[in-house]
Amino acid sequence: MARARTAPGHGMQPLPRADWALFLDIDGTLIEHADHPEGIRVPAHLPELLTGLQTSLDGAVALVSGRSIDWMDHRLAPARLAAAGQHGGEIRLAPDAPSVPIPVPAWRKPLEQTLVRELALWPGVYVERKPLSLAVHFRAVPEHGDAIMARVEELGTRMDPSVEFLRGRCVLEVRQRGFNKGTAVDTLMASTLFSGRTPIFLGDDITDEDGFRAARAAGGLAVAVGPRPTSQADFRLATPEDVRAWLGRFPQALERMPS
Numbered sequence: 001m002a003r004a005r006t007a008p009g010h011g012m013q014p015l016p017r018a019d020w021a022l023f024l025d026i027d028g029t030l031i032e033h034a035d036h037p038e039g040i041r042v043p044a045h046l047p048e049l050l051t052g053l054q055t056s057l058d059g060a061v062a063l064v065s066g067r068s069i070d071w072m073d074h075r076l077a078p079a080r081l082a083a084a085g086q087h088g089g090e091i092r093l094a095p096d097a098p099s100v101p102i103p104v105p106a107w108r109k110p111l112e113q114t115l116v117r118e119l120a121l122w123p124g125v126y127v128e129r130k131p132l133s134l135a136v137h138f139r140a141v142p143e144h145g146d147a148i149m150a151r152v153e154e155l156g157t158r159m160d161p162s163v164e165f166l167r168g169r170c171v172l173e174v175r176q177r178g179f180n181k182g183t184a185v186d187t188l189m190a191s192t193l194f195s196g197r198t199p200i201f202l203g204d205d206i207t208d209e210d211g212f213r214a215a216r217a218a219g220g221l222a223v224a225v226g227p228r229p230t231s232q233a234d235f236r237l238a239t240p241e242d243v244r245a246w247l248g249r250f251p252q253a254l255e256r257m258p259s
Contacts (some may be wrong), residue, residue: 014221016250018257021060021197021220022053022209023185026067028169028204029225032240035139035236037128047079049248055083056251060093060194064088064181064201064211066173069099082193084184087166087175087207089132091184093191101132103258105176107160108132114155115174122148132176139170148172168205169228182210189218202243204228 005223028038036039053061060201063072063248069092081158083092083099090101112127112134119125124140125148138148149165149172153229156163156174185201188194199220201211205228212222213233224233237243 013237013246016253017198018057018254020057021062021189021194021198021199022057023062023064023188023199023201023215025181025201025203025205025208025211025225026063026065026072028240029202029208029243030240033139033169036126037135037137042075043244046244047076048078049244050079050081050252054079054095054192055249056254060197062188062194064184064188064203066130066133066135066207082188082191084181084188086130086132087173087181088179088184088187089176091187093188094193102176103130105155105162107163108134108246109158111156111163111174114159115152118151118155119148134174136172136174137170139171139175140141145170166207168207173207180210181208182214185211185214185218189214202237204240 027033030046031040046134050061062084065089066071067085069083069090072083072085073080080095082094090099092099106125112129115127115134115136117134119127122141124146126137128135128137135142136148136152138145149167152172152174153165156165162177164175166173185199189199198220199215200223201215202223202225203211204225209232215222216232222233224230224236225240
């Protein structure tokens with residue numbers, strides 16, 4: 001397949017191959033965004049879709065998300081996949097393997113307490129507490145986004161220089177420097193389940209750009225979801241519904257391929 005330098009329009013969907021390895025973002029990619037992170041709706045058929053992909057690709061399917069792996073296992077049950085949670089802060093190399101987290105950053109708890117107090121100035125802001133990171137959501141008050149992000153960055157930088165910030169769509173991710181979705185893809189691609197395959201990364205937000213780069217650097221493809229501009233993706237799907245429809249065709253398409 002010819003490499004596109006910018007993501008082309010909707011509808012250009014390559015046929016899946018048996019040597020692919022899928023790396024799937026969740027919010028905005030597999031499921032639609034919601035104003036509150038716990039307000040999302042998981043489509044009833046999504047767990048079955050994911051387990052079908054696992055079977056078709058010999059297990060080489062991973063969730064790569066800002067969500068925790070525990071969240072994934074709970075909300076997507078009975079599906080259980082290889083996974084990278086909290087933007088690479090925790091890794092599970094195979095469905096039956098243990099989750100391996102990085103040490104809890106020293107700034108994690110005190111910064112949470114500071115943000116909850118300081119951000120009370122903006123009703124509607126929600127600080128999502130994750131074991132290894134934080135996410136400040138302001139989808140309910142987007143008009144104050146710039147001021148909110150500037151204040152969070154000021155407080156975090158003052159507390160610890162190892163804090164890293166990543167501006168997403170109505171969210172500011174606060175995480176430990178050195179771990180991201182790209183490092184997660186690299187770690188998973190070096191494991192037995194994924195080694196030797198072609199990585200395909202699907203994502204919708206700026207937090208997925210590291211994953212895009214890692215997949216392309218390994219000879220794979222990046223799939224942008226939604227309208228956000230990006231120079232990294234090879235093709236684009238319009239919505240999570242389109243993503244689910246495309247992925248749902250994989251098993252039958254792979255069965256028709258000559259062995």
